[in-house]
Each structure stands twice: as structure tokens, then as C-alpha cells.
Amino acid sequence: MKRSILFLVIVLLSNALCSAQSLNEQVNKAYAAKEYGKAISMLEAEAAKQKKDGLESPQLYYNLGNAYFRSNNIAKAMLYYERALLLNPGDRDTRANIEFARTKIEDKFADKGDFFLSDWYNGIRNLASSNTWSNISIGLFIVFLLCLSLFLFDKRVIVKQTVFYTGIVIIVLFVFCNLFAFRHKYNIENRNTAIIMAGAVSAYSAPNAGDKEVFTLHAGSKVEILKKDGNWVEIEIISGDVGWVEADKLEII
Template identity: 40%
Template sequence: MKKILFFAFGLLMSMMSFGQDQLTKDSVQTVLEGDSIGIGSQQFSKLEDATKAEGDSAYMKNDYASAIQIYEALLGKGEAAELYYNLGNSYYKADDIAKAILNYERALLLQPGNGDIRANLEIARSKTIDKVEPVPEIFFVSWTKSLINSMSVDSWAICGVVCFILLIVSLFFFIFSKQIVLKKTGFICGIIFLVVTVLANVFANQQKSELMNRNSAIVMNPSVTVRSTPSESGTSLFILHEGHKVDVKDSSMKDWKEIRLEDGKVGWVPASAIEII
């Protein structure tokens, strides 16, 4: 029984490690001091390595304009967290903070548990003008969000599948074993794996929902006046500057979007002033 449990635990850990998409440690390391930001060099099987290598080479030669063009061309073929990350680094080096933040945020959607992306995003955010204090959350809500964002949708899905298999194994021991110890062990493990399976599927669904329904945006204009109504004649409420992240509350209109800030303030801005993450 111990060997079976050890094997099951090892299978769970290996599958979770396989599913957790991380930028490799072979990349040039992110430097958190000053304005130095590293660039990932993980190979992407779905992309032409030679083309991506050209982008990496251009970045290392400080030819950020060329690197941006190459990474954006590659992203036209399909989304990839590493490319968004490298594109964000290129924009940061080119002093385009708004687009750097936009691409870091997109990378983080695909790899919410990646520490390098989150660290570089915080560096870029420190360069923005607006400092808004978010509405305090209950510790349980913050803890739950952190747990959900610790892995990607694929990782949670894999975790759910593995735990479901282990649940079946536990039920087998509980039903068919003649030894009391094995029955108790199978029952307890079955309860644990059932809970983890349910939570993993709920978390995977939450991650998928965030990927499919992108309701957050980044202010792209140097500054934009937030108004009380979707019109230039509306009352001016406050001003936001480039790089600030907002939630899109109402996107039903073509030319105007209603936004909400972290502190709960709401207002309308021109659709051209923001870009959806």
C-alpha cells in the first residue's frame, strides 16, 4: 500500500510539474534593480526557433524596434506567454511603458503562476504615474485568488484528472480490500482526492473564464479624462495616465467604455484610449 501511495503521489507531482508552464532558468535572469529586465530564451516547439532566435538576437543587440516587430509577427500565429513576456521586455527597453504592461498582463493570463512575469510587471508598474489604493478584500478572498492564480488552466486541469484517477484507486481499496487499515486509508484518501478534484476543476474553469472573457484593459493614451457620461460633454471626473489597469464594466458601446478602478471609482473613457488585455 505504501508503494502504491508513493507512486500515486509521485505521479501527481510529476504531472503538475509538467503542466505548470514556467520560463526556464536558462534565460537571462530578471534583474529587479534599476531598469534592467531580462529576456526569456525558452524554446517554443510550436514556433520556428530560427525566427524567434532572430528576435532574441535583436533584443540582445539593443535593436528593440526589430525585436518588437519579430515578436508581434510570431504572436500573429498564436498566443504564447513567453512571446508576450519578451515583447513586454522589448517595449520596456524602448520606454513604451503602457505596451510593456499590456504584454506582461497578457503573459500573466497564460502563466499566472510565473514569478518572472509578475516581477517584471511590478517593475513596469512602478514607472506609472497613477497610484490608486484598491478596496481592501477579505483575507479569505485574497488567499483564494492567490491559490487560483498559482497555476495555469492547463495545470489545474491536469491536477484534476490525476486526482480523479487517484480517487478511483482509493475507492478500489476502500471497496475491495479486506484489511481494515487499507479500507480506512482508501476512504480518507478518497475524500481528499475528491475535494482536490472538485476544486481543481472549479479553479480551471475560473482560469478559463478569465482567458475567454477579458474584461480588463490598459490605458494606452498619455492621459485620458474619465467622464460621467459617454460623451465629451460629460462632467470630468478624474484623469488617468498610460499604463494604468482598469476593469471594463460596460463595453456595449462602440466608441465609449465604462470603466472601474481598484478603489471603486467608475466613469466613461473613449474606447480608443484603452486596449483590452
């Protein structure tokens, strides 16, 4: 019975690996032939399949971003680059592609900036994914237990002093790693950022097209969703300006 189960697991893993390799080969062939639309169709189908199974792949989103960028669809490229970055914030290639894609966007709003400690905190947090921070936390906890054992059972004063202060540092790092992991997981489960998909979108002072227009956004711009009201959403842009736009003009990251 155990051998049968093991054999079944091996077969399933082999099929999954072969399927992934086959998809990569087909996408690479489409790229080589500059058939970006074909590559997008295959990658979108795989993304939909994974999402149905409750899965998401930052690498798949990254490849989709590249394919859309090649086809000159900057809004879709930004959408998938940002999704890839949300899942894997430490990936430098994704960040570099986002920065380059932003140069193709019409909107050039000045960044309102954040408090330097907030920038520092977010910069460190975004060095790794939630899973990585969780794994680091587990490692730190194991080291803390070793330090605690030495503190309790080793009679030498110098050892007790060393592991005591080391333990304090480990506890602080452990807390921060867990905070980083929790925040990343929260951001993934409660997505409140979006990309403008329409060519040009007017933002109003209230959820009504008859109200005062406060600014205009173009395809590819990233916004933060503050709240919803029917078919309208209140958004904040990088400059700190706030306005209401129709919900169907953007897509959640």
C-alpha cells in the same frame, strides 16, 4: 502510407522548431545591438501569425513586454506582460516585471482591497494555468479510483478507513482544481480587463465628454471593463472608482 504520414509529421515539427530557433536568434541579435524596434517588429509578426492560427504564447508575450519596456513604451509593456500572466498566472518573472513596470506608471491609486478569503482563493488559483489545474484534476481522479477500488475490495478495516477519508480529501481537491481551471479558461475567453494606451485619459460620470470628469488615467494603468455603450466603456480602477472613457483609449488584455 503510415510511414509517409509519420515522415510528414516529423518534417513539419522540424520546420516549426527551426523557425522558432531562427526567430529567437534574430531577436537576440536585435537585443544585443539594442535594436528594440526591430525585435518588436519580429515578435509582433510572430504573435499575429499565431493569433491567426488560434494560438497564443505566454513566452512570446513576455518577450514582447520586455522589448517594449526596453524601448520605454510602458503601456505596451504592461499590455503584453498582463497577457502573458493571463495565460500563465504562475510565472514569477512575469509578476515581478509587472510590479517593476508599475513603478514607471504615473497613476498611484490605492488598492480598495478584497475580502481575505477572496485573496487567499485567488492566490492559490493563480499558482498555475488552466491546463496545469486540469492535469492535476485528472491525476486526482485516477488516485480517487484507486482509493475506491481499495475501499470496495480490501477487507481490512484500517485500510477502508484510511482510503475513505483520503477519498473525501481528494474529492474536495478535485472540485477546487476544476473550479480553478474553469475560472482561468473563462478569464481567457471573456477578457474584461484592459490597459490605458493614451498618454492621459479623462473618465466621466456618463458616456459623454460633456459630463463631469471624475478622474484622470495615464498610459499603462490597468482597468476592468464593466459595460459598453457605443464608443464608450464603463471602467473600474483598482481604487474602486468607476467612470466612462472612450473605447479607443485602451486595449483589451
